[in-house]
Amino acid sequence: MTTAPWICRTCLSRFVRPLARSNARFQSTRSSKETIPAGLLARARNIAIEHKQLTEKLANGFDARAAKKIGEYSPIVEALKAWEKANESVGELTSLIHDPETDAELRELAAEDLSATRATLADASQSLTTSLVPVHPFAHLPCLIEIRPGAGGSEAAIFAGDLLRMYQAFCNRKGLRTMLLKYENINGGQEAGIPLSEAILEVGTENAYGMFRCEAGVHRVQRVPVTESKGRTHTSAASVLVLPSIEENTLGEEDVDDPESDYYIDPKEVKTEVMRARGAGGQHVNTTESAVRLTHIPTNIVVSIQDSRSQPKNKEKAWRLLRSRVAQLRREKREEELAAMKRSVVGVAKMGRGDKVRTYNWGQQRVTDHRSGTTVHDLNDVMDGGQTLEKVMESVRNWLMERDVEALLAEESSSKT
Amino acid sequence: MPRLPTSLIRAARLIDPLLPLLLRPCRDLRSAQNELRWLCEHIQNHAGARNITERTALLKKLVQERSTGKPLQYILGTEFFGDFEIECRPGVLIPRQETAASITQLVHLLRKSKSLPPELRILDLCTGTGCIPLLFQDELSKHQDIRLELLGVDISKKAIQLARSNLAKLRSQGKPTAGNKISFMRADVLDDAREGYDHEIPKLMSALESQHKSSTWDILISNPPYVSPSEYWKTTTRSVRCFEPQLALVPPPSHGLKDLDQGDRFYPRLLHIARDVAAKIVLFEVADLDQALRVTGMARQAGIFSGIEIWRDDPGGSAELESTYASGDFPIVGSGNGRSVLCWRGEGAVWLGKHV
Numbered sequence: 001m002t003t004a005p006w007i008c009r010t011c012l013s014r015f016v017r018p019l020a021r022s023n024a025r026f027q028s029t030r031s032s033k034e035t036i037p038a039g040l041l042a043r044a045r046n047i048a049i050e051h052k053q054l055t056e057k058l059a060n061g062f063d064a065r066a067a068k069k070i071g072e073y074s075p076i077v078e079a080l081k082a083w084e085k086a087n088e089s090v091g092e093l094t095s096l097i098h099d100p101e102t103d104a105e106l107r108e109l110a111a112e113d114l115s116a117t118r119a120t121l122a123d124a125s126q127s128l129t130t131s132l133v134p135v136h137p138f139a140h141l142p143c144l145i146e147i148r149p150g151a152g153g154s155e156a157a158i159f160a161g162d163l164l165r166m167y168q169a170f171c172n173r174k175g176l177r178t179m180l181l182k183y184e185n186i187n188g189g190q191e192a193g194i195p196l197s198e199a200i201l202e203v204g205t206e207n208a209y210g211m212f213r214c215e216a217g218v219h220r221v222q223r224v225p226v227t228e229s230k231g232r233t234h235t236s237a238a239s240v241l242v243l244p245s246i247e248e249n250t251l252g253e254e255d256v257d258d259p260e261s262d263y264y265i266d267p268k269e270v271k272t273e274v275m276r277a278r279g280a281g282g283q284h285v286n287t288t289e290s291a292v293r294l295t296h297i298p299t300n301i302v303v304s305i306q307d308s309r310s311q312p313k314n315k316e317k318a319w320r321l322l323r324s325r326v327a328q329l330r331r332e333k334r335e336e337e338l339a340a341m342k343r344s345v346v347g348v349a350k351m352g353r354g355d356k357v358r359t360y361n362w363g364q365q366r367v368t369d370h371r372s373g374t375t376v377h378d379l380n381d382v383m384d385g386g387q388t389l390e391k392v393m394e395s396v397r398n399w400l401m402e403r404d405v406e407a408l409l410a411e412e413s414s415s416k417t
Numbered sequence: 418m419p420r421l422p423t424s425l426i427r428a429a430r431l432i433d434p435l436l437p438l439l440l441r442p443c444r445d446l447r448s449a450q451n452e453l454r455w456l457c458e459h460i461q462n463h464a465g466a467r468n469i470t471e472r473t474a475l476l477k478k479l480v481q482e483r484s485t486g487k488p489l490q491y492i493l494g495t496e497f498f499g500d501f502e503i504e505c506r507p508g509v510l511i512p513r514q515e516t517a518a519s520i521t522q523l524v525h526l527l528r529k530s531k532s533l534p535p536e537l538r539i540l541d542l543c544t545g546t547g548c549i550p551l552l553f554q555d556e557l558s559k560h561q562d563i564r565l566e567l568l569g570v571d572i573s574k575k576a577i578q579l580a581r582s583n584l585a586k587l588r589s590q591g592k593p594t595a596g597n598k599i600s601f602m603r604a605d606v607l608d609d610a611r612e613g614y615d616h617e618i619p620k621l622m623s624a625l626e627s628q629h630k631s632s633t634w635d636i637l638i639s640n641p642p643y644v645s646p647s648e649y650w651k652t653t654t655r656s657v658r659c660f661e662p663q664l665a666l667v668p669p670p671s672h673g674l675k676d677l678d679q680g681d682r683f684y685p686r687l688l689h690i691a692r693d694v695a696a697k698i699v700l701f702e703v704a705d706l707d708q709a710l711r712v713t714g715m716a717r718q719a720g721i722f723s724g725i726e727i728w729r730d731d732p733g734g735s736a737e738l739e740s741t742y743a744s745g746d747f748p749i750v751g752s753g754n755g756r757s758v759l760c761w762r763g764e765g766a767v768w769l770g771k772h773v
Contacts (some may be wrong), residue, residue, distance in 0.1 A: 124668050204603030274731060281730060282704055283644055283666050284653045286488045286511045288443075288452060290497070306451055311514055 039134055040409065044080045047132075051077045065266070079128040086121035086221040093117060133404045138244035139210030144181070145201045145242055150218060152236020155225035156197030157186050159360075162383060163219060164199045167212075170385030177204040202245060209244040214396035216242040217357030224362070237356060243341065246334065262327035270322070271295040274311065294318045303323050341367060358392070367392060372399035418444075418653075435477065438484040442656060452489055456480060459493050459640060486656040494677050495539075501555065504583050505546060508575040510665035512548040516640050516702055519757045520549055522732040523638075523700055524556040530768045536564045537583070538633040540694060542606050542687065543641045544569030547580025553596050553638070566596040568630060570604050572618060573664060577603045602628060604643070605708060607669070607686055621690065630677055635765075638698035639687050642668045643704050645680025684712050686717045693706040697765030699758075706755030713747050722760040724771055729753040 054066045071299040094116045097107055147164050149156035171178045179202045185194035203212065220237045273293040291306035292314040304327065305318040357396060359368045365379040367388070372395040381388040421440055429436035429446055439449040456479050460472055479492055490496040490511045496503055497520055505511050526627040527533060537557075538542035541549045558565060570575055580601040604624035625632055644653060644666045653666070668682035684701065691699045699722070703709045709727045716725050730753025749755070761769055 280648075280652045280705060281508070282513055282515055282702065282756060283640075283642075284648070284657065284704070285491065286513070286654070286657055286661065288455075288489045289448060290514075291447075291451075306447070309493075310500065310502070311454055311517075312500050313497070407635075 012038055032401045040405065043408075044076055044128060044132055047073050048080055059324040076128070076266060079124065079131045083121070083124040083128045086117060086124045089117050090114065090121050093186050129405060130401065133401050133408065136210060136213065138246070139213070139243040140207055141209045141246060142202065142204045142206060143209035143212050143242055144245045145203065145212060145240060147196065147199045147201070147217070148239050148241070149196065150237035150239045152221075152234065154186065154195050154227055155221075156236040156238055157197060158227075159219075159221040159236055160199070160224065162221075163238055163240065164196060164201065165388065166383050166385050167201060167215075168385070170389055171201075171203060173385055174390075176208060178202065179204060199205050204245075209242070211393070211397075212242045213394055214400055215240050220359045222361045222363065238360065243338070246338065262330045263323045265296065265323055265326055267318075269297050271297060272315070273405055276308075290314055292318045294322050296326055299326060299329055301329070367405035369396055372396050434696065435480045441484045442486050452483065453480070454481070455489070455493065478551055487660050488656055491660060498546075499552045499556065501548070501552055503546050503548045503551070504579060504586065504605040506575065506579050507660065508662055509579050510545045510661055512546055513640075515753075515756050516549065517552060518731055518733065519700065519702065519728055520552050520638070521556060522728065522751075523698075523759070524553060525733060526556060526769045528560050530770055532560065532767050533563060534635075534764075536566070538566045538631060538634045538637065539568070539636045540565065540696070541569045542637070542639040542690070543665070543683075544571045544577050544580055544601065545573075545640070547576075547583045547601055549638055549640065550599055550601075551583060554599060558597060565599075566631070567597065567599045568634075569599075569601040570606065570621060570624075571601070572603065572605050573662070574603060576665075577601050602630070606639075606683065606690070622693065632694060633735050634694040636698045636700070637687070637691045637694065638700045639683070640702040641683035641687065642666050643680055643683065643702070643708065645676050646670070647676045648680065648704070653671045676721065676736065681708065681711055681715075688715060691760075692721055697761060697763050698769065699760040702757045703755060706749075709758050710747075716758065716760050721762055723762045723766055724760065726750060727755055727762055728757045728759060730756045732756075 022251045051070060051235065054070050054073070057063065058066050058070065085249075093110050096102055096323055097114065102110070118159055136259045145167055147160050147167075149160040152159070168178060168180075180199065182198060182200040184196070184198045185191060186197045187194055188197075218237050218239050220235060222233055222235050224231055225234050225236075271294070273295070275289045275291040276294070290309050290311045291304060292311060293302065293304040294315075295302050301322060303318045303322045305314045305321065306397050307317065308314050360367050360379065362379065362383070364377075366375060366377050367379055367382045367406065368375045369392050372392075374392055374395040376382065376388050376392055382392065419456060421444070425446065426437045426440060429440050429449065432446075432450070433453060436446070436449050436453060439452050439601055440446070443449040443452060456476060460476055473734055482492055483489060488505075490505045491507050494505060496505050496511050498514075499517040503512055520642070521670060539550065539553060541553075544550065547569050550569045556564050569580055571580070584599055584601070602624060603618060605618045606621050608620050608622075619627065622632075624630075642665055646667055649658070649663070649667050657666070659735045668679055670679055673684065674682065687701060688699075690696075699716075701712060703712055706727070713725050716722055725747050726749050727749045729749065729751035732751035759769075761771065766772075
């Protein structure tokens with residue numbers, strides 16, 4: 001009688017479960033660089049399909065809107081293509097390695113290749129994620145950096161001046177065009193060296209808003225102020241406000257054919273109504289009706305003109321009026337958006353030391369950004385606007401992007417349900 | 418015609434004491450106000466009244482004239498045809514806005530074409546004020562470097578005189594007519610004998626020959642009389658019946674022709690002419706969709722055209738999107754009433770940008 005030896009259930013289940021997996025962490029907080037969230041990938045694929053449709057549409061006739069959209073989508077489509085290619089080759093290599101029929105030499109080569117391909121895949125997924133995250137609508141614009149001392153009295157004002165010098169040095173080093181729009185010290189004068197009460201620095205280079213957006217917030221300083229006689233460390237704050245600098249649209253009424261202009265209206269979005277004789281028309285009636293009514297469908301603006309006896313003249317006048325009304329509406333909307341942004345960046349209550357985004361600690365020669373959690377120790381280089389400051393800013397930008405990705409995913413999942 | 422409500426008349430009198438008179442022909446307050454404004458402007462700009470009393474008296478006189486139904490265009494002496502201010506006189510049909518819309522659309526199509534010949538010859542039959550050749554040449558040579566030869570033909574002496582005076586006015590305003598030849602000629606388009614026929618008026622073909630005009634024309638345009646006698650009494654407005662020439666509206670009667678056929682009388686003859694002058698593009702104005710379908714039938718029977726289209730009042734604008742196919746599979750373009758019939762053949766298809 002042959003009987004299999006009795007094996008306990010735990011041991012049995014251990015046989016079934018592969019050994020390697022028992023060490024793997026199933027849930028990890030660390031973001032893996034190779035994988036892309038499924039939602040994002042689906043979104044990328046949708047965009048690729050839409051891009052294809054738009055390209056076909058554009059082949060049949062020019063449409064300014066479609067062309068603009070294609071321009072926005074094409075980096076995503078490119079990145080998706082690169083990612084899919086890398087993903088495929090990783091898959092192939094892996095199957096080659098795991099295939100028992102592959103000879104040893106080939107397997108070795110494949111293993112070598114695999115690590116390189118993995119790196120490409122990581123790059124590709126990184127760039128895909130970056131391209132998918134919606135770029136801030138104002139990121140391409142120049143920006144204004146407004147610095148004001150917060151809590152902490154004259155020490156805060158001194159620190160505000162330090163911050164201004166830091167940003168100026170940074171821009172100098174990066175070769176960005178800057179202009180000091182306003183500089184006011186606490187005495188109300190303009191001389192430098194006296195603690196600052198308000199400064200507005202314009203960075204005139206394009207994309208500056210995207211670069212400095214991460215700097216907005218309360219910057220906290222911890223040091224022994226020069227005004228302190230007893231050697232105590234103080235904590236003070238200065239607020240930095242970063243706003244996109246939207247110049248008054250230079251495109252005027254004469255640029256009506258430029259889609260960027262406020263005055264541009266797509267003729268397809270306008271319903272033209274001409275008052276006509278009821279009934280037969282033509283030779284049967286001799287009407288003097290020449291009124292023209294235009295309706296801009298997206299905004300529901302209606303313009304009606306009946307001044308002239310000539311219908312074409314009325315039409316021309318109506319178009320001019322409609323253009324200026326739509327332009328006015330667009331301008332107002334933009335100003336409103338800007339005002340809302342100003343309010344959201346720094347509320348009046350958020351000027352204290354508690355809501356800081358970054359701390360500059362002289363005692364420990366340390367700069368910590370509280371959003372990305374980055375800490376650097378080369379305080380002097382930061383204050384001179386050097387490489388270290390760039391490193392900190394970079395980390396915050398990445399942090400902002402991750403938040404955006406999360407928001408995007410959340411939005412997508414909520415729209416699905 | 419429904420009676421004007423007393424409340425409307427009272428409201429009009431509150432705005433201006435002359436408005437109730439204008440309500441009679443206009444029927445609604447808004448257009449009456451517009452007309453009063455135009456009359457005031459006319460007096461201020463043109464009429465020779467020196468002081469305010471004379472002006473007021475003149476205005477009153479004009480308003481009274483208008484209240485009898487006399488077309489405003491005859492009172493002011495002009496009508497806008499497209500961008501143009503065309504002179505109008507009693508005895509000649511007032512240009513219609515629908516005609517201008519069709520002509521503008523035709524020119525718009527030609528303008529988009531890149532294969533137009535360096536010289537185009539356009540024949541306009543039943544030209545009236547001469548508005549069609551004048552608008553056509555202005556619209557086309559504004560945008561394209563092209564030499565045009567235009568000839569307007571009408572049976573009425575008054576019409577030819579007016580057309581020539583319109584042309585002279587255009588030249589004196591310094592509008593660029595350079596390189597373009599525009600002329601007007603008196604001739605009879607119909608060729609059969611009829612009652613009260615004036616033998617002094619030459620037939621079209623012989624007139625072309627005797628006046629050394631070309632016998633081939635690239636584009637034939639016509640806004641002929643197209644109202645049948647019964648329609649004339651039923652559907653035309655009183656102001657048209659009483660003040661505009663019947664000659665320009667109703668084709669002359671002929672033996673054995675029924676009412677409807679009399680209304681259509683010009684079209685077979687025009688198609689015949691189109692063949693004789695080897696026209697590549699033909700544009701006829703018609704009364705409504707029914708007549709348009711009858712004319713397309715005739716054009717198809719003529720068998721010389723490679724494409725036929727029906728245009729509505731406003732062939733541009735939202736046109737191309739909602740072209741529908743009616744019975745007889747002719748595309749109908751635009752919005753409004755059926756207004757004109759467009760036929761083309763040979764090179765005409767390329768000029769119009771139609772796919773052969």
